[in-house]
Amino acid sequence: MHRSFLVLPLLALGHPAFAQEAENTLVVTGEALDAPEGEEALATEEIDREAILAAPSGRIEDVLEGVAGFQQFRRSDSRSANPSAQGATLRALGGNATSRALVLLDGVPLADPFFGYIPFFAIAPERLGRIAVTRGGGAGAFGAGAVSGTIALESAGPDQLDPLATQALVNDRGGTEAWVQAAPRLGEGFATLSARWDRGDGFFTTPQDQRESATVPAAYDARSVEARAVAPLSQGVELQARVALFEDERTLRFAGADSSTSGQDASVRLVARGAWQVEALAYVQLRDFSNVVISSTRFTPVLDQRKTPSTGLGGKIELRPPETALGEWRFGIDYRRASGVLSEDAISAFSGNLTERRRTGGTNEDLGLFAGLSGESGRLSWLGLLRADRWTIAEGFYRAESATGAVLTDDRFAERSDWGLTGRAGLRFEASDAVAIRAAVYRGLRVPTLNELYRPFVIFPVVTEANAALAPEMLWGYEIGADWESDNARLSLTAFDNRLENAVANVTLTPVLRQRRNLDAVRARGIELDGELRWGTFSARASIAVTDAVVEGTGAAAPLDGNRPPQVAEIAGGAALAWRPHQRTEVALTLRHVGDQFESDQETDLLPAATMLGAFAQLPLTERLSFVLRGENLTGERIITRNQGGSIDLGTPTTVWGGIRLTL
Template sequence: MKGALIALPLAFAGMASPAWAQVNKSEYKDCPSAADGETLEFCTISVVGNLPTSIGERTEDVDEVPLTAARLESALQQVPSLQQFRRSDARSANPTSQGITLRGLGGNASSRALLFLDDVPQADPFGGWVSWPGYDALNLASARVRKGGGQASAGPGALAGVIELDSIQYRDAAALALAYGSRNSIEGKANYATRLGGGSVIAAASYARGDGFIPIIAGQRGSVDRRAPYEQAGISLRGVAPLNASTELQANVRAFTDTRDRGVDFSDNANSGVDASLRLVDRIGDWQWSATGYVQIREFSSEFGAVAVNRNSVTQTLDQFATPSTGLGARFELRPPVGEQVELRLGGEWRRTDGETREFFTYVAGAPTRFRTAGGQTDSYGGFAELSYQPVEALTLSAGGRLDRWTITDGFRREVNIGGTVRSDDRFADRSGTEWTGRAGLGWEFADGFSLRGAAYRAWRLPTLNELYRPFRVGADATAANENLRPERVEGVDAGLAYDNGTLNLGVTMFRNRLNGAIANVTLGQGPGNFAGVGFVAAGGTYRQRQNLDAIVSKGVELDAGIDLTDAVSLTAGYAFVDAEVRGSGVSAPLNGLRPAQVPRRFGNATLAYERQSISASATLRYIGAQFEDDANIRTLADAWTLDFDLGFEIMRGLRLQLRGENLFDARVEAAISGSGVIERANPRTLWLGASWKFD
């Protein structure tokens, strides 16, 4: 196992006396049974450790994601219009393609939705992608998706929305789950939690491996194509120590390792990390507040090879053998007592990313001939204020703003001929600027079961170090970095109508976003030839550079519905239509009016579920529309339907057997297509048989 799993130095504070307080049943799920809203005395603070949900969220489109899937990224697929850059999941995709976004604001592998775990931003400090296997070894209490940008408390990066993961606070139990699946796949998870001195300690671990599948579709394979194995593991440790009647200290550490193969020689990649955070929180007193500090340590490596046209030979073209990066940050929030009808949130935040790539990027006769290092540092410092007001119980008004100062410093890129001359040694000018975030919203319950909400917002994102400084190749295609990239800025509105009577819920949301300065990989030439920033591009290859487009304009509609057909049977469904279009001029003028790369027009899913005593069953049908592989809209990835199922039996108290299947009918889900038309597929049919034990 990688060294990241060994480096776990975090001392947990000694546990103090129990924290007894009056709490609301709707906020704390482990309290003794009582009706929602009943005040309970002598109830231990329990499930979630963040501040109470802001009343301002009544003006937002928020999805609560059921945490029933084996993998977190699979659970999030239940949200229409939420997508990763590629259709492949973390068992076969290159980690650098797993940025997350919403509502068609894609076209780039960096995340445009901001993922949080216990108030800590989670995107990779160097590249902005998300390392999904690192979250499977967590005890999560909830996962929430807040669609639409501009949440002032979230900060830079929340262009398309916010995804919030919250860890469980208190639990006294243990569990073990094992599963065996197709292609010698194994998944295992274990967790243990105990109360200690009035606090708690929760530990968990996960492991997954598989022989993998051959990514290239059957009719196009050559002798170099083989299965693409993967192996992933993670551990997490969480301690909670009540300090007094209302304040507690939360300490978290997690580590993960993730190795994958892309199905040919010279396609290994590895991703590992260690995260640690401390949070002080008072969510019960009159003056509610939280203070969080964190560190993220990441290491990434990746190889690429050039495959011959007949796919009978492959030669190495890149060895990105080390990409160390670090994320640091601190955040403070205060909620003063300003009245029963008013909520005020004040806070400040600092974030830093620092990292570099180290790689051999040119090979001759199987030996590297050129070496590159590139990287830099970014910082942002900001303060925010959010005000929510309920003049009457049925009406909520909210407004928030934020001001951030950003800097990009110490940028460099150095390339040398191994054992010889320096090819280039660039030091890029430091830059800085100020950006603002804003959001105003309304939520109105205007009739029994009916509600209306709407919002207007502005948000921004700083380019990642990867976008600024690192050129890259995929097959014959080469993309140059751009140290002059500007921040992206989104301006958007959304409005929604919902109905919920406890048995039936229906919702419709319309939205429009304009992402000004959207960063995209813009086609500037075709091989063969030499091009600035990347060197030689062979025949059949495409030369691109990261550029700020004029904008991406995305508008559409989201529909969701749920109904309890009986006490045991429920049906949920969601659909999103996204009309996204590029606005381009100058070098990006040829893209004007085209769709952004990797953004489908339609998403949909429906789940039929049954749960009664010891038996549970569900079937989920998903649809993803056709999308373009490239910015020029030449290479098309076909649409796809997939069907998943899950069947569980409790055979005795605490012991449960489970049968589940992914992509049951083995649909071809196209994940990538090369310039020569070679198609790569996402995960094929996978069947699992497993068992789980819970020890309360």
């Protein structure tokens, strides 16, 4: 089956209908097929390269937080968070650490095959040219997983990159950040090669009055290398390939509480433009994760998650015939497979001896078929897309042995599979040259991750059990909105109502026991406001979301009925003001705000609201050399990222970066 993803488009390209008329110059873009007509009916917020590069922290999470409604499970970024907790979600549908948004890089899903988190540390902002955040469920290719929306990251092309550039920064705690990037033209095609290294001793995430002798700063060390090449095969047909290697090591809270992540990703994409259009994609991901848990009372190892090797692979074919009187059709098939096994050792906090060995894992598969029609007539544009997903949960197991090898538990879970029908439809009407009205309805699907299905975990003294019987999440939602745009300003207002059925959450059963269970639903209703203004060399952006999100629960979850989901804020937003007098000079201020959140599903352990001010400046020193200055949390806000019964973790304190950028 996997071979068919490339065979069909290659055969089709032999037909002359797929080629444009020959020209003297072959043109390559490195991009996907253009978005279908009618996509403007969806609530989409775009982030350009200038805004991407002006993030005060230099991290992609910080960039995405400029879009109201985006959230990770915790407020920490990828320097001081446990990687397995860095899921991405939109529209206040959070509550666990798995991504409910589909995150794509050049069309390839990025979520970890076992845990479902996003390796944000491996996504260097300087490699990107554009980000499009589409709020609301349902999607085209790889749509299973897009219950809260889609975050599409696009690599920068040679027209956005210097032929050779490098940057080196240091902060006031001795942390360093360095990257180098080359973007040479190769004949009619091009290539990009980049490497980035971030390291630092970090800051104390533990408040002064809760530190112990074993408490240490949150040290981090992350490296990534990426190579990308684009070459023309014929007029209107190009081949795009990408390879990425990355590693990350972190220490959280206590000495010895070390985690590590590694990955090797590769993808190839064939794009044919013409009367008939084709986009074919194949990818493979090899990931691993390890983590040592330290006792918070004796400060010795109690769990060694030695390794979690996982594999993700998949591909898609999308075909767009010539436009008809009805509009533009698109047909496609996609496939995703995620498999992985976690191996861990339980250790006595008193003796230091091994007490139990555990292995757990399985395989998830999804085969999707999709078809869509979009078009426009006069001032009216529309889109409709329908997906049918055949999902399979198989090969699940959990095995535990004593230190002597005696079998304590040996569970094998029955294979499950079913079809899920999802999709979305939208209309947009241009009421005038400046004002448009839009509406959309959608249905989304997400199958529980291997982590949710099979892996229990402990954050002392609370034990959270896995649940191999979890059902897929299904979302129903609709939205209405209005857009206003002039030559130098735009304003977008969207009201939405989303209901996530079978929402997976960690449900409290006793004070020290939780289990992953399907809630009846999480209902989120709210308003999003996005705006941008440009005048001369100045620009301003703002985005805010006000959301009323509640749990609908019965049975064991009945006590949660009406509660706000964990980690969800009623108000979140941000604003940025920038001055760019010319290409190499920029000064920007960034403001982020997140409202009160609860740590637990019982609406206890408050995470107070926080407002953060950041800054970025790039000032030319010579024709090729610039001075770069960045500031994080300049007002010194106390950001609480975790609160478990009064035991808290803190987010990034005031941090100042300075360095140079050289272009050739």
